[in-house]
Amino acid sequence: MTQSKKDSGSIDLTGGPVWHLRALSRRRRLWKPFRDEIESWLSDWSIRSRELLLVGPSAGWCLPEQYLRNFSVIHAIDPDPLAALLFRFVHPRAHLGEWIRGDFFVEGDNFLHRHASSAVLFCNMLGQRRYVNRDVALVEEEMRMVKMQLRGRNWASFHDLVSGDGIAEQPVKELKTTLDQASILSSLDLSGEWLDHLTSDVFPRTVSRKIIPWQFARGRLHLVEAGFVNA
Ligand SMILES: C[S@@+](CC[C@H](N)C(=O)[O-])C[C@H]1O[C@@H](n2cnc3c(N)ncnc32)[C@H](O)[C@@H]1O
Numbered sequence: 759m760t761q762s763k764k765d766s767g768s769i770d771l772t773g774g775p776v777w778h779l780r781a782l783s784r785r786r787r788l789w790k791p792f793r794d795e796i797e798s799w800l801s802d803w804s805i806r807s808r809e810l811l812l813v814g815p816s817a818g819w820c821l822p823e824q825y826l827r828n829f830s831v832i833h834a835i836d837p838d839p840l841a842a843l844l845f846r847f848v849h850p851r852a853h854l855g856e857w858i859r860g861d862f863f864v865e866g867d868n869f870l871h872r873h874a875s876s877a878v879l880f881c882n883m884l885g886q887r888r889y890v891n892r893d894v895a896l897v898e899e900e901m902r903m904v905k906m907q908l909r910g911r912n913w914a915s916f917h918d919l920v921s922g923d924g925i926a927e928q929p930v931k932e933l934k935t936t937l938d939q940a941s942i943l944s945s946l947d948l949s950g951e952w953l954d955h956l957t958s959d960v961f962p963r964t965v966s967r968k969i970i971p972w973q974f975a976r977g978r979l980h981l982v983e984a985g986f987v988n989a
Contacts, residue, residue: 759813760815773816773886781819784975789820792972795930796916796984797822799968803986809833809855809876811869814883821881823851831855835872836863836883839864856970861948863887864902866907878913880904882982885918885955902959905987915960916984917967922952924979926971936963942981946971959987 773817785793800822812834815821826832826849833856836843839975841903843858859870869879874987887897904915920939928946936958937945943952946969961967974980 773836774843775840776849777838778817778819778840778844780975785819786858787972788976790873791926791955792970792982793820793822795968795970797818797825797915798971799984800825800914803914805877805988807875807877807912809873811835811876811878812871813878813880813884814864815845815879817840817848818852818881819848821849823849826852828904829853830964832868833857833876835860835865837861846947870907870911878908878911880913880915880917882918883925884915884960885982888956889983890949896917897956898959901957904911904960905962910989912986912988914984914986916970916982917960918955919957919959919981919983920952920954921980922950923977924950926973926979929972930971931969931970934965935965936961942969946981948979957983962988 773933808830810832811828812832814836816836817835817836818826831853832841833860836842836856837859839859842859846854856872858865884901887900890943891897920943931942931946937956939958943949965985965987967983970982970984972980972982
């Protein structure tokens with residue numbers, strides 16, 4: 759696959775060697791509570807499909823091995839050239855099918871079409887889009903379009919909602935519908951400056967969701983929104 763200079767530079771902000779090194783050093787300790795919450799959330803996703811399509815899984819550093827093994831085949835799309843190799847290393851027992859090194863926003867439609875009976879899991883990649891594409895209005899539009907693109911499918915996503923300075927000491931928050939970011943932050947007693955990851959409109963408004971705190975680095979907190987949309 760060809761890759762433009764702009765694209766390969768932006769991988770470092772959302773994946774690539776820096777991400778892998780961070781993940782390798784943090785996943786067992788600092789990220790363990792977050793990974794446990796993702797595992798527990800995924801165990802509540804009731805779907806019949808035995809095929810799963812992962813969007814932006816990287817090496818699956820935060821994905822639960824046991825959960826992945828439930829699927830007879832897993833397809834994936836990720837632009838990171840190291841992701842497929844490292845995923846096989848981290849999850850040797852997952853049954854990988856087609857893996858494409860590509861951009862979901864360019865190749866997603868064809869890929870979804872080829873695997874029409876797969877459930878789809880966005881693996882903490884939608885909130886990174888703003889690092890790649892600096893046009894805020896365009897990114898917000900892309901986020902709104904995801905639910906249209908996935909209409910009629912079982913799909914789920916966990917993605918950064920906001921990030922900023924903080925310590926992950928809040929409980930997981932359960933929401934029945936969309937709630938604006940200011941209300942979420944104040945309900946968790948968080949103040950200060952927060953980066954909006956432009957993902958507030960990913961889910962239809964009435965979808966129940968969890969807000970999961972993720973201690974990404976010492977002193978750096980991400981609030982991750984996680985939800986399912988079943989057809
Ligand atoms: C934060 S990492 C995901 C980490 C993953 N949840 C894990 O457990 O390791 C974000 C991933 O999304 C991928 N990504 C970014 N933009 C993408 C796009 N447009 N299409 C597909 N994958 C993308 C990056 O290459 C990176 O591997």
